[in-house]
Amino acid sequence: MKNMDAVFLNQVLMNGIQDILLVIRVEDGDDLFYEFINQVAMDRIGLTEESVGKRLQEVHHAEDYRFFRSNHLQVIRSKREFVYEDAFRSPRGNLYYSETRLTPLFDDNGDVVHIVVLVHDITDKKLAEDELENSRIELLESRDQFRIIAENSTDLIVLINAEGNVDYISPSTEDLLGIEDKDFIERPYSDFVHPDDVMVLHFTVDDSAGDNRHMKQEYRMKNSDGDWVWFELHGSAVFNEQGEFIHFVAVSRDISSRVLYEDKLKHIAYHDVLTDLPNRRSFYNQLTEALTGEQGQVALFVLDIDHFKEINDGFGHDRGDQVIKEFASRLRDAVQDRGTVARLGGDEFAVILQNIKSLEEVVSVAEGILQSIREPWHFGGQVFSVTTSIGVAISPVDGEITNDAINKQADLALYKAKEAGRNCFRVNT
Structure with a gap:
């Protein structure tokens, strides 16, 4: 070995390198001997001091030797450094991944006389790369699965x-x-x-x-x-x-x-099936909101169809249902968007007006309802006369009033309208 090569080798050894370091002596062009083995190599791959001076084929199994010889011959013939990655197990069974660098050293004639073998432990790096690759594969697979699911x-x-x-x-x-x-x-x-x-x-x-x-x-x-x-x-x-x-x-x-189905169920729960007007439950909810809100005075109308029992008994329940539906339609048209119209049951209806400004406003709505109901009714080629009685109660300007209280006042006004001969309204102020 040249002096310069020896100096280089000594510098490497003195660096206290923590990788496997081997020096292979080359004789007769391709005969390989161990010339130096560091302690790390002894610990990790099971080489011993007795291996120094021996041919590689004397130390390794035939298959391993053929692998090592092939790589070393590549360096000898090309006279160039060669790097490869490999995996091996230590004598204790631990798996290592390595990057092996074979560096040729030459004599004065330019022939390779030594090969410095530096085996760097890349286990952590390799495991990280494998994990990253596995994650990438899993991601690609999951993306493929996601796309298959999503697109179908x-x-x-x-x-x-x-x-x-x-x-x-x-x-x-x-x-x-x-x-x-x-x-x-x-x-x-x-x-x-x-x-x-x-x-x-x-x-x-x-x-x-x-x-x-x-x-x-x-x-x-x-x-x-x-x-x-x-x-x-x-x-x-x-x-x-x-x-x-x-x-x-x-x-x-x-x-x-x-x-849509839930809306229909909700609508059915709060509306009368025959007339599609708000039912008693909905009416009381809206009356409570009106009385406890800030929409000013509230007027409550309660209405009965005059002599409805006679209509039912004389013409049958089908005709009675027709009268109920027509009454609801006329009542809705008379009130329009000025208030809420509800059917409380049977021939009993109610109207809620909010933000009442004057008694005249209440009277105007009541008279409009009476006039609408008085118009001739036509069923099956026959003309009928139907009228209604209306009782009205108005919430106080100052102070509160409950549902029950205003309903009782409206019922009392309705009773007075019937006593007055029906087909009229009375206001309980």
């Missing part, structure tokens, strides 16, 4: 980023809303949401991102015809490995039919 789903699947814009939306949007998925990309999702639902949706996304909670919310989106479609959203926030919010995954199902 009848629900609306959306990825909303931190800025509130759409990163992805499933093709089902064309069937559900009549809008192509490309028209959503990079646009704020709120552009397609009902104005009354935008803030609720923002809070849903923010709460999920803040608390990492699964969220559920109902909201409306506009379709291509300009109509609003009801959706029920189930969504969760997705975070990266640093815990940073990436996007909100929302799966929304069209619940328009359900909402």
Whole structure:
């Protein structure tokens, strides 16, 4: 070995290197001997001091020797450094990943006489790379799975980023809303949401991102015809490995039919089936709101159809139902948007007027109702005469009055109207 080579080798040894360091002596062009083995090599790959001076084939199994010889011959013939990665197990069974660097040293004739083998432990790096690759593969697989699910789903699947814009939306949007998925990309999702639902949706996304909670919310989106479609959203926030919010995954199902059904049930619960007017329950709720609100004085009208029992008994219940429906229609037309009309049951009806300014206003409405009901009634080619009696009670200007109290006053006024011969109204002031 040249003096310069010896100096180089000594410098390497003196650096206290923590990697495996071997020096291989080359004789007769391709005969390989161990000339130096450091302590790290002895600890990790089981070489001993007795290996120094021996041929490589005397130390290693035939398969390992063929692998080492092949790499060393490549350095000898090319006279260039060679680097490769490998994996091996220590005598204790620990798995190591390594980067091996074979560096040739030359004599005066330029022939390779030594090969310095430096084996650097890259186990941590390799495991990190493998983990990253596995994560990448899992991500790709999950993306593929996500895309397969999303593109075949009848629900609306959306990825909303931190800025509130759409990163992805499933093709089902064309069937559900009549809008192509490309028209959503990079646009704020709120552009397609009902104005009354935008803030609720923002809070849903923010709460999920803040608390990492699964969220559920109902909201409306506009379709291509300009109509609003009801959706029920189930969504969760997705975070990266640093815990940073990436996007909100929302799966929304069209619940328009359900909402319509629920609205119908709610309507039935608060409306009379025969006349479609608010029923007794709805009436009392609205009367309570009127009396406890700040809409000024309230006038309560209670009405009966005069001699309705005789109509029912003389012409049958079907004709009685026709009279009830026609009475409701005329009463609604007479009051219009000045008050609330309700059917309390049987032939009993009620009207609530709010923000009463004068007694004359109450009288005008009552007279209008009487006149509307007095108009001739036509059923099955016959002409009928139907009238009504009305009792009115007005809430005090100052002070409060309960539902029961104002109802009793209105009933008393109705009794007075009937005593006066019916087909008239009385006001209990």
